[in-house]
Amino acid sequence: MADSVLAPAAGRPSHGTVAGVLLDIDETLVDLEGAMHQALREVTAPYAALTEAGWTEFCLMFTRGSDDIYDRYVAGEITFAEQRVQRAERCLANAGTAFVDGAAALAWLGAYEAAQPNYVRAFQDVVPLLDALDAAGVPYGAVSNNVHDYQRAKLDTAGLGRIRVLVGIDAVGAAKPDPAIFREGLRLLGTAAEATVYVGDNPRHDVIGAASAGLRGIWLNRSGRALPEDVAGSVAEQITGLGELPALIGIT
Template structure:
């Protein structure tokens, strides 16, 4: 691991770095990095959109604009349904079907019966893994962390085995430390799931950063567990009000992280 601190890292960050008006982050050497998976390491939205089109084509004939709207409802307009799965109210398969039904309703159609919904689910589950890929800034980051001797892993709001398969499909088998919601029975932003990541990494919270695309789940949650939370804001979004107190640093690409944490 590089032995320099992060004292002047914000000034060297290539992208957004610290939020305007925020105090500099305390200079603390970084020994470990924990990362979110979906939309941080893996371009899940791209994979979902393509699998959705493939699986849903037999049930809906849509224009390009309608397909875009359909996919947007599934990936960005169904958080309430996914939250029910995380809370244990419905199964993973059930939340997928419910989201698909919401998408179909949005374009004025529906599955003809439960057998069709089951067939759609099977087709979607078969198609999606083939589209899973890592963002192009992931491997360069992992290479730099390896070169610096900084250990790393992932903490996700999904179950371990499903996310393990996703990482492997994306060519990220080198990420061995992985914590899912089934490890400790809670999801982000609960501090317990981050602490399990720290335990597996073998690093202290004050020497570990957490990077993710969700400012509330990832940054607020990490801060609650004593980690340094960094928001990966690929789309240049505004900081949500409920996370503004915790989001002191943000980056537009994982390529910016080594400089921000003092590795280069």
């Protein structure tokens, strides 16, 4: 890890039972889906002539309809670049077209990798939350289902370089909801599981996964989605924005 281990939590200010906060990155701190949609439209236009509705369908299939492909990357079956190309190929096929050859696919990949970082932005409620945590003396960090260096660059690009504790799947060879990745976050943060909150947008990976490691999992439900029935009984707390978190954990 590039980040140093912080001092133990003993002696730090603790508000109620919360001594630390860990957060997911994509769709929690950073509007990755928005960045992906803008970059996809920019770089895929030479390969597909789509209506506005067609572009919406294309982008949503790439970001929300290809979890099975991304899961293969997380499992180590394909590379990060390969999962991107395979997702694009699926979306193009759905639109009735395809890359003409492997060279075209690689050209698309290069253009996408260059364009996407230009659109990465933090959600507007992130900096106020970090300000509140800093003011209260509550340490924080991020635990992500992507590799450390890629997510480090993403946070820095989004203006969130102040988040120094960062755990990626390469840190312990495990991904959420595996308890091991949360425990590495706790180790770097220097807080006990029972005194640490984890916030993320995925009820299974983030909330249930955090709870399996002994943390207090809170679901960030920005869009007001309904919980899947099979996990509804396992998610006790949810918020619609990060601005609700300080009051929920007792630091305001």
